[in-house]
Structure formats: C-alpha cells, structure tokens
Amino acid sequence: MLSEQKWMEDTIEKIREKMDWVSEKSRDKIPYTTVNGTHDDKSDGGKYALDDGINWWCNGFWGGMMWLMYHETGEEKYREIARNSEEKLDRCFAEYSGLHHDVGFMWMPTAVADYRLTGNQDSLRRGMHAANLLAGRFNANGNFIRAWNDQPDNDTRGWAIIDCMFNISLLYWAGEESGDPRFTRMAMAHADTAMRYFVRPDGSVRHIVEFDPETGEMVRDYGGQGYGQGSSWTRGQTWGLYGFAISYRHTGKQEYLDTAKRIAHYFIANIPEDGLIPVDFRQPHEPYWYDDTAAAIAAGGLLEIAAFVKEDERELYHRAAVKLLRALTDQHCCFDETNDCILQKCSGAYHSPEHEFPIIYGDYYFMEAMFKLKGGDVFLW
Ligand code: GLY
Numbered sequence: 001m002l003s004e005q006k007w008m009e010d011t012i013e014k015i016r017e018k019m020d021w022v023s024e025k026s027r028d029k030i031p032y033t034t035v036n037g038t039h040d041d042k043s044d045g046g047k048y049a050l051d052d053g054i055n056w057w058c059n060g061f062w063g064g065m066m067w068l069m070y071h072e073t074g075e076e077k078y079r080e081i082a083r084n085s086e087e088k089l090d091r092c093f094a095e096y097s098g099l100h101h102d103v104g105f106m107w108m109p110t111a112v113a114d115y116r117l118t119g120n121q122d123s124l125r126r127g128m129h130a131a132n133l134l135a136g137r138f139n140a141n142g143n144f145i146r147a148w149n150d151q152p153d154n155d156t157r158g159w160a161i162i163d164c165m166f167n168i169s170l171l172y173w174a175g176e177e178s179g180d181p182r183f184t185r186m187a188m189a190h191a192d193t194a195m196r197y198f199v200r201p202d203g204s205v206r207h208i209v210e211f212d213p214e215t216g217e218m219v220r221d222y223g224g225q226g227y228g229q230g231s232s233w234t235r236g237q238t239w240g241l242y243g244f245a246i247s248y249r250h251t252g253k254q255e256y257l258d259t260a261k262r263i264a265h266y267f268i269a270n271i272p273e274d275g276l277i278p279v280d281f282r283q284p285h286e287p288y289w290y291d292d293t294a295a296a297i298a299a300g301g302l303l304e305i306a307a308f309v310k311e312d313e314r315e316l317y318h319r320a321a322v323k324l325l326r327a328l329t330d331q332h333c334c335f336d337e338t339n340d341c342i343l344q345k346c347s348g349a350y351h352s353p354e355h356e357f358p359i360i361y362g363d364y365y366f367m368e369a370m371f372k373l374k375g376g377d378v379f380l381w
Contacts, residue, residue, distance in 0.1 A: 004322060007329070012370055014335040015342070019069050019078075019367075022340050027081045030059050030088060031340070034358045039340040043088045054091050057102035061364040064109025064380055067117060068367050071378045079118070086110040086123065093129055101137055101147050103130040104167025109364070109380045112173055116380075124177070131174035134167060135186055142216025143189040147208075158213040161224065162198050162205050162236045164190065165243020169381040172250035184251070191247045195259050198240065203266030204232045204281070205240040225349035232281040233350070234294035237267050242301025246381050248308060260305055267298055268320045275327025279350045289355040292332050292343040295324045296365035303372045325369055333366075334358075342366060 002010070022039075031039035042056045066082035069075070089106060092099055111126035137146045144160040145168065168187040175184035197218055198206045207224030211217065226233025244260035247253070270281045277295040278288060299321040306317035332345045341358030343366055348359070371378055 007326060008370070008373055011325075011329050012374060015367055015370060016069075016073065018335050018342065019065070021337070023066065023069065023078060023081055026062070026340060027077075028084065030054075030062050030085050032056060032058050032360050034340050037339045043085070053098075054088065055095075055098035055100070057100065057105050058359070058361055059085070059089060060106040060109040061361045064113060064364050065360075065367060067109065067113040067380065068364075068371060068378060071117065072371060072376065082110065083114065083120075086114055086126070090126070093126075099133060100149055101134060101145055101161075101164050101167050103134050104164075104170035106130070108166075108170055108173070112170070113380045127170070128174060128178070131170045131183060134170055135174075135183060138186045138190070139211070139213060139216070141214055142193065142211040144193045144209075144211060144216075145186070145190045146213075158211040158219065159208055160190075160193070160211065161208050162194065162243070163239045165194060165239050165247065166381065168243075169246050169250070172247075176250070187247070188251060188253070191244070191256060194240070195244070195255065199259055199263065203262040203264075205237055205263060207233050207236045225351075227280040227283045227350045231283070231350075232270075234267075234277050234279060234281055234291055235297065237263060237281070238294050238297035238301055241267055242297055242304060245301055245304040245308070249304070249379075257305070257308055260301070261309070264302060264305055264317060264320075268302075268316070271320065271323065274331075275323045276331060276345075277324070279347045279355070283350060289347050289350070290332070290345040291347040292328055293346045293359055293362040293365065295328055296343065296362055296369055299324045299369040300365050300372060303369060321369065321373070325366070325373070328366060 026039040029039050029041035030043040032042050033040055042059055043054055063082045063085040066078045070078035089110060107127055107130035111123040114120050114123035115127055139146055145164050147159050147161040147164060148156045168190055171183040171187035175181060197209045206221045207226055208222040210219040212219055223229045223231050224233060241260055241263040244256045248256035248260060276290055279291045302317040302321040306314045333342050334344050339358060341363055343362035344358055345356040346359035346362040347355040
C-alpha cells in the first residue's frame with residue numbers, strides 16, 4: 001500500500017491532469033452529471049428555468065471547482081471559466097421566482113469565491129444580493145430559514161432542512177463583509193434551531209423538520225432524501241457535520257464545534273469496513289446503494305474539525321477522512337477520459353429512480369478535501 005504522502009501527491013496530480021482537459025471540454029457549460037460520459041449543461045435550461053435549469057441548486061459547484069483549480073495552479077483559464085459560470089447565474093436574479101434557500105450553495109463557490117480571490121466588485125454585489133435573498137427567507141417565528149418554495153402537495157412554509165447549514169455561510173460572510181450584525185444574527189439563530197431540533201441524542205441528524213410557520217413550534221420531522229422517518233441519510237449527516245464546523249469557524253461558538261464533533265463521532269462509528277458510504281446508514285441491505293458525495297463531504301468536514309481540535313484529538317478525524325478519501329480513489333474514481341466526472345457512484349436520494357451516477361458536487365467536495373489534506377488554505381465557505 002502506498003504511503004499516505006505518496007497517495008495524496010499522486011491523487012492531486014491526477015486531479016490536475018483531469019481538470020486540465022475537462023475544463024476546456026466543458027468551458028461553456030454548468031454541469032451537474034454526465035450523459036454517456038459527457039457533462040450535461042444546466043445553463044441550457046428552458047425559457048423560465050425553474051428548479052432544474054439555471055436555478056438548480058448545484059449550479060455553483062462547477063465554478064467552485066474552477067476556483068479551487070485557479071487557487072491551486074494560478075492558471076488564468078480557470079478564472080475565466082469560473083467567471084463565465086458566475087455571469088450565467090445572473091439570470092436567476094433577473095427571474096427571481098425559481099430561487100430558494102440554496103443561494104448559499106450557488107453563490108458562495110462562485111461570486112463570493114471570486115470576490116475573495118480577485119476583489120471583483122461585481123462579485124461582491126452578487127454575493128450581497130444573494131445574501132439578502134437568503135435573509136428574506138428567515139422566519140422569526142421559530143428562528144429558521146425556510147428551505148423550499150411552495151409545492152403542489154405540501155405546505156412547505158414551515159420546512160427547514162439540515163442542508164441549510166451550508167447556505168448560512170453566505171450570511172456569515174455578508175455580516176463580516178458589511179459589518180452589519182443582522183446577517184450573523186440570523187445565521188446563528190438558524191444554527192441554534194438546527195442544533196436543538198435536528199441533532200438527535202445519538203449524534204445522527206434529521207433531514208427535514210417542519211415548524212408551524214405562525215407559532216414556530218415543531219410539528220414533525222420527515223425522512224426526506226433518506227430511507228424514511230427516523231433514518232440517517234448520510235449526506236444529511238455530512239451537511240450537519242461540516243456545517244456546524246463552518247458555523248464554529250465564523251463565530252467561535254464552542255457549542256457549534258461540539259455539535260460538529262458529536263455528529264462526526266456518530267458518522268465515524270458508522271463508516272463501513274471498506275470505507276464506502278451508503279445513501280443511508282439505516283438503509284436495508286438490499287438494495288444497497290452508495291453515495292460518494294457523502295464520503296467526500298464528510299472527509300472535508302472531518303478535516304475542518306481536525307484543524308480546530310487539540311493535537312491529541314486530531315488523529316481521529318484525520319484518519320477517518322483519509323480512510324474515506326482512499327476508499328474513493330481506490331474503488332469509485334475515474335481519472336481517465338471515459339467520463340468527465342471523477343466520482344462515479346453518487347446518489348441524490350434513497351427513493352430516487354436512479355442511483356450510483358456521477359454528480360458534480362461529489363467532485364467539488366472530493367477536490368476540496370484533497371487540497372485541504374495537502375495543507376491548502378483554500379476555503380470557500
Ligand atoms: N441540498 C440537497 C441535497 O443534498 O441533495
């Protein structure tokens with residue numbers, strides 16, 4: 001078996017080689033997955049591209065990958081491609097009606113990354129615009145950010161989801177950038193609500209919690225994208241694990257780090273022997289589906305926690321992150337030209353018709369974790 005150092009260097013070299021040609025091939029796209037090995041294009045959506053076109057929640061990750069590569073290599077082409085995808089997202093602001101709480105996932109790795117790395121003033125404006133849209137979703141009855149818009153069969157006015165722990169990084173950034181405490185206050189109020197209602201005593205987390213939108217009282221929870229109510233959707237665990245670590249980074253509030261660690265301990269205890277992560281830790285043995293995105297996000301979150309804990313605790317998180325990343329590189333990664341994506345066995349949800357296919361944010365978080373492991377200072381959240 002290769003030493004950790006050699007494996008890490010080899011993997012980063014493979015990422016650099018693959019991104020060199022994939023970025024050229026997909027330079028005018030905003031990919032989500034691959035079709036017959038080739039990136040699709042979400043920026044190509046219909047006339048009013050509601051949820052699954054230009055407003056698709058994943059449309060920031062391609063730009064984020066390009067900013068990671070720009071930071072890693074200094075090559076201008078990555079900046080140009082990232083900026084191109086950022087500009088395409090302006091259409092979402094113009095149309096407005098398809099937007100949701102995932103403005104954090106969309107504009108943190110694009111506009112805010114651009115502003116942080118280049119000082120671009122248009123990007124600052126975009127980031128603040130997105131942050132104000134997110135702030136507008138805050139419900140003071142219950143202190144939570146509303147997740148999704150109206151759905152035909154569900155009243156979602158009181159729905160909050162664990163994924164939003166990533167979106168609130170946009171509010172932390174806006175608070176730091178503007179000096180206006182409203183943004184940070186809302187982000188922390190949401191994080192405090194999530195700590196109280198989403199994290200179970202065993203360290204696992206719920207996906208969806210419904211609150212009464214008038215009184216703020218908790219109504220019930222839902223299994224969401226996991227196997228069912230009471231189950232443990234793995235990507236949801238990682239949004240919590242990494243998300244609370246981000247909240248700690250922005251605020252220094254110890255309870256957030258403690259919560260991130262609690263979720264991490266639950267996650268680590270459930271990593272299977274082979275290091276590959278299922279869609280839900282409580283899914284049945286048959287059918288058994290993988291979700292590589294959960295492995296990649298968890299690895300990044302574990303490395304984030306490792307950066308904040310004392311020397312003698314660090315090894316636990318570092319070792320688990322490396323186990324996850326090595327399992328991916330050994331068994332589920334494609335570095336050749338047969339597929340434009342790297343991770344091959346990602347799943348959107350347990351009950352979706354499709355499983356185990358490439359998803360762009362799997363690649364984003366995999367790359368981010370590898371660069372973090374190398375000691376890179378890049379941080380897009
Ligand atoms: N944020 C949506 C998902 O994780 O699928």
